[in-house]
Amino acid sequence: MDQNRKAAIAKKVRHGLMILALLILFVIVVFPFVLVLINAFKVKADITGDPLRLIGKHGFTLANFGAAMEKMNFWTVFGNSLMITSCATILTIFFSSMTAHLIVRNNWKANKILFVLMVASMVIPFQVLMIPLVSLYGGIFGVLNHRITLILMHVGFSVSMATFMFHGAINTNVPISLEEAATIDGCTKWQTFWQIVFPILKPTIATVAIIDAMAFWNDYLLPSLVLGRKEIYTIPIATKVFYGTYSTDTGLIMAALLLAMLPILLLYLFLQRYIVEGITAGAVK
Numbered sequence: 001m002d003q004n005r006k007a008a009i010a011k012k013v014r015h016g017l018m019i020l021a022l023l024i025l026f027v028i029v030v031f032p033f034v035l036v037l038i039n040a041f042k043v044k045a046d047i048t049g050d051p052l053r054l055i056g057k058h059g060f061t062l063a064n065f066g067a068a069m070e071k072m073n074f075w076t077v078f079g080n081s082l083m084i085t086s087c088a089t090i091l092t093i094f095f096s097s098m099t100a101h102l103i104v105r106n107n108w109k110a111n112k113i114l115f116v117l118m119v120a121s122m123v124i125p126f127q128v129l130m131i132p133l134v135s136l137y138g139g140i141f142g143v144l145n146h147r148i149t150l151i152l153m154h155v156g157f158s159v160s161m162a163t164f165m166f167h168g169a170i171n172t173n174v175p176i177s178l179e180e181a182a183t184i185d186g187c188t189k190w191q192t193f194w195q196i197v198f199p200i201l202k203p204t205i206a207t208v209a210i211i212d213a214m215a216f217w218n219d220y221l222l223p224s225l226v227l228g229r230k231e232i233y234t235i236p237i238a239t240k241v242f243y244g245t246y247s248t249d250t251g252l253i254m255a256a257l258l259l260a261m262l263p264i265l266l267l268y269l270f271l272q273r274y275i276v277e278g279i280t281a282g283a284v285k
Contacts, residue, residue, distance in 0.1 A: 033261070040064055040254040047250045064255035068242070072256055076231065077238040082263070084147055084223075084234060085216040088154035092212050093205055096159045100166035101193055105176070115167065118160040126157065126221070134225050150226045154216050162208045169204040170197065206274035210267065217264050235260045 038054055039047045041064070046056025068074070103111045133153075138144040174197050182192040198205075220236040227233055239260070242253045 036254050036257050036261070039250070040258045042251060042254075044249060044251045047254070064251040065259065068252040068255040068259065071252065072235075072238040072241055073230070073233075074238075074256075074259065077233050077235050078259075080147065080232055081217055081234040084151055084154070085213055088151045088158070088216050089209055089212045091151070091155045092158050092162050093208055095155065096162035096208070097166045097198065097201060097205070098193065099159070100163045100170055101197060103163075104167060104170045105179070115163075118163055121160050122164070130221070130225060144226050145228045145232065147227075147232055150223055153222060153226065154212075154219075157222075158212050158215065162212065165204055165208055166201065169201055174200050203274050206271040210271055213267055214264050217260075 035051065039051055041060050041062065042056035043058045043061060043063075046053070046058055050056070103115050134144070137149065143149045178196055178200075179192050182196045183189075187195065217234075218236060219234075223234045223237050227237065235256075239253065239256050242249050242256060
């Protein structure tokens with residue numbers, strides 16, 4: 001009995017420590033977002049004086065949002081970010097899912113080599129490629145300062161990881177018998193993929209969409225190298241107008257950051273149920 005009681009106490013202690021550790025991690029992760037949220041509605045003096053105070057001495061204000069939207073030309077840069085993120089995410093899902101299906105269902109030597117090369121390419125840092133990339137596409141081909149160039153570059157840098165994820169999902173969750181049955185019923189390979197295989201990959205599609213959309217929407221380095229004209233800036237680049245040499249308008253920065261967060265946050269809230277469904281289905285299987 002004593003041993004069982006000690007084991008039960010030890011289990012409760014471990015559980016309590018795990019909950020405490022998770023709580024600390026939660027606070028660390030959420031704190032920056034809360035800081036942005038409460039300071040977006042304060043004037044600059046209140047943010048500088050006491051950034052942790054919920055409501056500043058000058059009260060609650062919405063003026064930061066209007067000023068930030070006007071100064072950064074918000075609707076233009078929002079449209080640019082939305083178009084680039086949406087197109088790059090859709091194209092990544094489109095090409096990577098088909099590539100993964102081709103690699104899984106065809107045991108060709110070229111496919112194996114291609115898959116290994118794609119996996120190996122994921123370990124190459126972008127910083128190694130950015131100077132040759134800009135020199136090649138800007139100096140030789142002259143295709144910088146175009147949104148389509150940035151879209152294609154986003155797709156090129158993200159398709160390997162997405163293909164890797166779709167490869168595992170097709171191997172695990174898509175029985176080949178379903179595709180064989182569809183072929184017997186008269187479906188072409190194109191129809192089989194889009195009508196049978198692709199709908200089953202919905203949890204993986206949602207996961208890839210969230211990961212890539214967040215990466216594309218928040219990316220600063222690649223757009224800053226590709227986009228040189230103000231009318232095609234994305235939101236992360238446009239926020240640099242709030243940073244001056246001698247002064248920084250903190251209130252406008254917080255408002256701009258909050259405006260930039262909301263679309264991705266809404267996308268995550270909309271797609272998270274598909275990820276949960278996929279995890280649950282995998283656990284049951």
